Amino acid sequence: MDILDYDFMQRALLASLMVGLVAPAVGVFLVQRRLSLLGDGLGHVALTGVAVGVLTATSPVWTALVAAVLGAVLIELVRARGRTSGDVALAVLFYGGIAGGVVLLSLAPRGQATNLDSYLFGAITTTSTEDVAVFAGIALVVLATVALLGHRLYAVSDDEEYARAVGLPVLALNVVLAALVAATVVLSMRVVGLLLISALMIVPSAIAQLLARSFRTTLALACVVGLVVSVAGTTTSFYAGTPSGGTIVLLAIALFLLVTTGVTVRDATARRRHRRRTDVHDAHPHEHGEGCGHQPVFHGDHVDYDHDGHLHAPHLTGTGIHYDEHGSDAAPVHRPGKGAAR
Amino acid sequence: MNRPATAPAVIHLRDATIGYGDVPIVRGADLTVGPGEAVAVLGSNGSGKTTLARGLLGLAAVLGGDVELLGAPVGRLSHRPPAQRGRVGYVPQRHSVTGAVPATVREVVGVGRLAHLGLFRRLGAADRAAVTDAVAAVGLADRLDDPVAALSGGQQRRVLVARALAAEPELLIMDEPTAGVDAASQEALAGVLARVSSGGTTLVVVTHETAPLAGVLTRAVVVDHGRISYDGPLLPGHTLDEPDPHHHPHDTAPRGYRMDQPTVTTRRGGSAEQGR
Numbered sequence: 001m002d003i004l005d006y007d008f009m010q011r012a013l014l015a016s017l018m019v020g021l022v023a024p025a026v027g028v029f030l031v032q033r034r035l036s037l038l039g040d041g042l043g044h045v046a047l048t049g050v051a052v053g054v055l056t057a058t059s060p061v062w063t064a065l066v067a068a069v070l071g072a073v074l075i076e077l078v079r080a081r082g083r084t085s086g087d088v089a090l091a092v093l094f095y096g097g098i099a100g101g102v103v104l105l106s107l108a109p110r111g112q113a114t115n116l117d118s119y120l121f122g123a124i125t126t127t128s129t130e131d132v133a134v135f136a137g138i139a140l141v142v143l144a145t146v147a148l149l150g151h152r153l154y155a156v157s158d159d160e161e162y163a164r165a166v167g168l169p170v171l172a173l174n175v176v177l178a179a180l181v182a183a184t185v186v187l188s189m190r191v192v193g194l195l196l197i198s199a200l201m202i203v204p205s206a207i208a209q210l211l212a213r214s215f216r217t218t219l220a221l222a223c224v225v226g227l228v229v230s231v232a233g234t235t236t237s238f239y240a241g242t243p244s245g246g247t248i249v250l251l252a253i254a255l256f257l258l259v260t261t262g263v264t265v266r267d268a269t270a271r272r273r274h275r276r277r278t279d280v281h282d283a284h285p286h287e288h289g290e291g292c293g294h295q296p297v298f299h300g301d302h303v304d305y306d307h308d309g310h311l312h313a314p315h316l317t318g319t320g321i322h323y324d325e326h327g328s329d330a331a332p333v334h335r336p337g338k339g340a341a342r
Numbered sequence: 343m344n345r346p347a348t349a350p351a352v353i354h355l356r357d358a359t360i361g362y363g364d365v366p367i368v369r370g371a372d373l374t375v376g377p378g379e380a381v382a383v384l385g386s387n388g389s390g391k392t393t394l395a396r397g398l399l400g401l402a403a404v405l406g407g408d409v410e411l412l413g414a415p416v417g418r419l420s421h422r423p424p425a426q427r428g429r430v431g432y433v434p435q436r437h438s439v440t441g442a443v444p445a446t447v448r449e450v451v452g453v454g455r456l457a458h459l460g461l462f463r464r465l466g467a468a469d470r471a472a473v474t475d476a477v478a479a480v481g482l483a484d485r486l487d488d489p490v491a492a493l494s495g496g497q498q499r500r501v502l503v504a505r506a507l508a509a510e511p512e513l514l515i516m517d518e519p520t521a522g523v524d525a526a527s528q529e530a531l532a533g534v535l536a537r538v539s540s541g542g543t544t545l546v547v548v549t550h551e552t553a554p555l556a557g558v559l560t561r562a563v564v565v566d567h568g569r570i571s572y573d574g575p576l577l578p579g580h581t582l583d584e585p586d587p588h589h590h591p592h593d594t595a596p597r598g599y600r601m602d603q604p605t606v607t608t609r610r611g612g613s614a615e616q617g618r
């Protein structure tokens with residue numbers, strides 16, 4: 001527990017806990033909306049805000065928040081006008097933001113601009129007590145908004161045209177989402193860094209998508225994953241002396257690869273087993289049914305036929321009738337879902 | 343159409359031009375649809391049916407004339423005026439549910455209820471009941487908690503129909519709800535639409551196949567090269583020349599509506615009542 005003996009580590013862990021929880025809660029909507037890189041663009045814009053803060057000797061967290069939220073609102077208004085594509089608007093944000101930040105920071109008095117890296121990639125030693133307080137405020141606001149407006153944000157992210165057609169306030173919801181992203185970017189400033197925050201928004205969602213079946217569970221699972229990799233990454237960076245942001249993101253990506261492999265293997269095994277049993281059943285000369293001579297066994301919501309030492313479960317698929325083998329105790333081998341759809 | 347002259351129109355177009363960007367697609371459209379009417383919008387591929395429907399919904403630009411929905415003008419890509427919120431249901435032609443994150447049938451159809459609620463309200467018991475009813479109406483009750491991505495194309499279309507039904511709208515605009523949907527489900531849909539229609543909902547259904555819905559839809563509006571070329575009763579046997587797939591709006595003589603097609607005369611044996 002010696003890691004908690006250091007005040008800066010306590011603050012860093014608190015900050016990482018908050019950003020780990022919040023970033024995926026916002027990121028899932030961005031993934032759904034296929035606007036994954038919005039967080040990245042707003043991170044660039046926030047850098048201009050940081051530079052303004054450094055130059056004017058105000059807290060860079062506040063100036064970054066103002067810059068990112070302004071950028072977020074601006075980009076949504078540009079997108080809503082529909083003249084420029086979202087892509088181009090994002091690109092302008094990217095480069096304008098980072099160029100503005102770098103140029104302004106170079107104007108700062110000597111010694112100030114040297115911690116540019118810590119803003120971009122995160123550094124555990126930099127979180128101040130005031131930062132933690134601001135971060136807590138941001139985290140509360142973001143989580144409360146997602147809890148209140150989550151279903152609507154989902155609706156707009158999922159099918160914007162339908163949402164508009166039935167009269168949901170599409171522009172307002174888009175602006176709210178973009179503002180949440182902006183706030184999350186700033187929340188990440190100390191521990192994860194402005195250039196890497198987008199990864200903590202997107203990768204946990206990508207992991208959760210592989211495992212969950214509903215939007216709600218994807219959201220919850222992504223938050224858990226984000227929280228775990230964020231805290232674990234921060235702890236690792238303490239012992240290994242690596243930048244926290246990079247460590248967190250590498251952990252997240254490692255987990256993503258692990259889960260992808262696991263899911264692929266699981267699906268392949270299930271498919272193979274499924275096919276093998278199909279071969280067995282294909283050898284049966286008749287379709288089981290009432291009076292076919294085999295013992296019907298009621299099994300939950302369906303009937304299996306007991307013969308030759310196995311339970312035979314007919315079910316319809318896209319290509320016709322198909323048989324699975326059900327153990328008397330076991331769950332069905334066949335899962336209608338991701339694996340089978342491939 | 344012999345409604346009292348006092349009933350306000352649900353849809354009212356006067357010399358309306360609708361298009362994309364600055365390009366007009368539907369031109370000079372005059373159309374008035376009263377409460378409870380059930381209108382089929384017919385026409386060959388590319389004639390402008392979808393554009394007309396999207397214009398009504400504020401999804402395509404109104405470039406000229408008036409387009410009024412439920413008594414309020416539809417602005418150019420603007421937000422619905424409060425008067426229109428939660429009163430319109432829509433089934434888009436293309437399956438635009440492209441989201442990358444898994445979502446269950448229940449979640450997608452639940453969206454249909456949102457426009458009814460205050461901004462911060464959650465779905466209540468009545469909303470959840472409307473969702474399960476709508477999903478049952480399209481015959482997917484057993485798939486409520488399955489991810490939409492795991493459903494077949496036709497089943498996904500039915501999910502979108504359920505989303506529109508769940509809204510319990512006053513005006514239901516459906517763009518080819520029966521495309522890619524099997525015969526049994528089409529009949530079930532006809533039953534649902536008959537019920538909805540007799541409940542007073544105004545129906546506008548863009549379709550190429552009037553046969554499955556012939557008992558429900560009573561009026562036909564034919565769009566030809568962006569103009570409304572026929573507006574009158576939908577008679578049995580009404581059908582369309584199906585143009586070649588490379589049809590270009592200006593490459594041939596006008597074609598479209600004709601009444602002498604004998605093949606499709608009556609609906610399939612089923613009736614408008616829903617089975618079960």
Ligand SMILES: Nc1ncnc2c1ncn2[C@@H]1O[C@H](COP(=O)(O)OP(=O)(O)OP(=O)(O)O)[C@@H](O)[C@H]1O
Nearest residue numbers: 362367385386387388389390391392393394435591
């Ligand atoms: N988003 C768009 N931008 C520009 N032009 C479009 C757009 N969508 C459709 N069009 C054009 O408008 C014309 C009418 O298209 P519309 O989709 O309304 O046809 P439709 O009658 O619904 O045809 P279908 O039976 O194939 O659905 C077509 O010539 C098409 O090229």
Ligand SMILES: [Mg+2]
Nearest residue numbers: 391392435517
């Ligand atoms: Mg169309």
Ligand SMILES: [Zn+2]
Nearest residue numbers: 288289292294
């Ligand atoms: Zn048998």
Ligand SMILES: [Zn+2]
Nearest residue numbers: 299304313326
């Ligand atoms: Zn079984």
Ligand SMILES: [Zn+2]
Nearest residue numbers: 281284311312
């Ligand atoms: Zn068997």
Ligand SMILES: [Zn+2]
Nearest residue numbers: 322323324334
């Ligand atoms: Zn099977």
